[in-house]
Amino acid sequence: MTTSDSAENSKRVNETEHLFRALVTATSDVVYRMSPDWNVMRQLDGGDFLTDTGEPISDWIEKYIHLIDQHHVKATIAEAIRTKSMFQLEHRVRIADGSIGWTFSRAIPILDDSGEIIEWFGAASDVTPRKRMEEALLHARDQAEQQKKLYEIVASNTPDLIYVFDLNYKFTFANPALLTMWGKTWDEAVGRGLLDNGYEPWHAEMHEREIDHVVATKETIRGEVSFPHATLGRRVYDYIFSPVLNADGEVESIAGTTRDISEIKENEQRKNDFISMVSHELKTPLTSVISYVQLSQKRATQNHDEVATGMLERAGKQLAKMTRMINGFLNVSRLESGQIHIDHKLFDLAALMKEVEQESATTISGYNLIFEPVKETWVSADKDKISQVFNNLISNAVKYSPPGSAIHVGAIAKGGRVKVSVQDEGMGISKEDLPRLFERYYRVKEAEAKHISGFGIGLYLCSEIIKRHGGNVWAESQPGKGSTFFFDLPVVQPEHK
Numbered sequence: 001m002t003t004s005d006s007a008e009n010s011k012r013v014n015e016t017e018h019l020f021r022a023l024v025t026a027t028s029d030v031v032y033r034m035s036p037d038w039n040v041m042r043q044l045d046g047g048d049f050l051t052d053t054g055e056p057i058s059d060w061i062e063k064y065i066h067l068i069d070q071h072h073v074k075a076t077i078a079e080a081i082r083t084k085s086m087f088q089l090e091h092r093v094r095i096a097d098g099s100i101g102w103t104f105s106r107a108i109p110i111l112d113d114s115g116e117i118i119e120w121f122g123a124a125s126d127v128t129p130r131k132r133m134e135e136a137l138l139h140a141r142d143q144a145e146q147q148k149k150l151y152e153i154v155a156s157n158t159p160d161l162i163y164v165f166d167l168n169y170k171f172t173f174a175n176p177a178l179l180t181m182w183g184k185t186w187d188e189a190v191g192r193g194l195l196d197n198g199y200e201p202w203h204a205e206m207h208e209r210e211i212d213h214v215v216a217t218k219e220t221i222r223g224e225v226s227f228p229h230a231t232l233g234r235r236v237y238d239y240i241f242s243p244v245l246n247a248d249g250e251v252e253s254i255a256g257t258t259r260d261i262s263e264i265k266e267n268e269q270r271k272n273d274f275i276s277m278v279s280h281e282l283k284t285p286l287t288s289v290i291s292y293v294q295l296s297q298k299r300a301t302q303n304h305d306e307v308a309t310g311m312l313e314r315a316g317k318q319l320a321k322m323t324r325m326i327n328g329f330l331n332v333s334r335l336e337s338g339q340i341h342i343d344h345k346l347f348d349l350a351a352l353m354k355e356v357e358q359e360s361a362t363t364i365s366g367y368n369l370i371f372e373p374v375k376e377t378w379v380s381a382d383k384d385k386i387s388q389v390f391n392n393l394i395s396n397a398v399k400y401s402p403p404g405s406a407i408h409v410g411a412i413a414k415g416g417r418v419k420v421s422v423q424d425e426g427m428g429i430s431k432e433d434l435p436r437l438f439e440r441y442y443r444v445k446e447a448e449a450k451h452i453s454g455f456g457i458g459l460y461l462c463s464e465i466i467k468r469h470g471g472n473v474w475a476e477s478q479p480g481k482g483s484t485f486f487f488d489l490p491v492v493q494p495e496h497k
């Protein structure tokens, strides 16, 4: 090769290098030049990303590289120098505004004719947004993992049954307690439907309709059912199905929890049996005491003994109160064991209300009891039981109102139903208590009501009786001003009488 050839060559190399540098400078956020051993940064053009170096500096590592990455950067440099090959690394840098960012940096060695490194030419790009995203993703994944672990621990260690259905009624999750109840492994049970997991057809069908309901209404439902446990035998369960909504607000699966309430049920049963037994046992002596009191009262009247007559009359009233209480308990226990049956007969509700009015006139005094005029309204119902509901509501109105106050009883038929109301001017009921009044044994704890005796079964009986007639019971109230209790029943049209 002649000297002019070599000059020509080196000119061409220079031109190519220029072009290359221009291209790199145009496409990178940062370009830099380093001494052969990287001890001196000869120049750095940082764009908007890193601070430019005005002149060569030797403390560039401290200035630009994040402490955590310095060792790694130095090791990668040493390896690049040793092999005279490209330096390439993604690492943290201190960016122009002083915060920490990420860069992807590459540098190539520029060699002289004899193959020695003259300098390193580097380019770096700002990969901070991508790294931040990756970090956020990793963080989110870690958190999701953590959450999952937490839920798994909760789901694995509870005696309650936890499960998820897909929209085809197949189980997509079942916790260990549920697998134990079925006596199955995850692989045997998950991915299968109710029938495959040992549910009887009626039971599977019932849950499938409930799932349909949850999907259609997006509402949670609750129920009670018995099921044969693989080792414990038949048990009673309380279950809740809830919709799981996707981002569009549509139901994508149904999550369920089920609790074994067999013991609660057994205790309840024992309590009911006990109450029923006690009430029965009390009834016999009470009946004979009542007849002795009645006999004695007759005698006292014949003997013109007014003091004894008065006392025996009061005793008779107290005995009647006791009988009502005992009958209440007996009714509750009959209801619980499904022994109450509704004897449907057609009758005119207005006529029944007249009877109730006449009866109330003899038993209630000291109150302004007003029966509104009611039009002839035919219903198909159990007359005795509806009469019992009237008596309960009216005696509550008396019990929870001051003497002398007014009690209005009315009924209005509209749209195929008749709505009955019993309105008082008594102490009223707070908003918190209103929805719970009809629960068995529920009594208001407020000081005023506390001193009035009762067992909290009257409204429960009313509500059960009305529900069994296809009606509703509810109450409205303004504490301190009074309450109105309502129930409604389907009306029978005259042509169907």
Ligand code: ADP
Pocket (backbone or CB within 6 Å): 396, 397, 400, 424, 426, 427, 428, 429, 437, 442, 443, 444, 449, 453, 454, 455, 456, 457, 458, 459, 460, 483
């Ligand atoms: P009891 O009267 O024996 O406690 P009930 O089932 O008849 O049982 O009533 C449940 C509760 O509802 C009562 O304890 C009382 O606090 C409240 N309540 C019922 N009727 C009225 C009313 N007319 N006014 C105010 N509170 C009432």
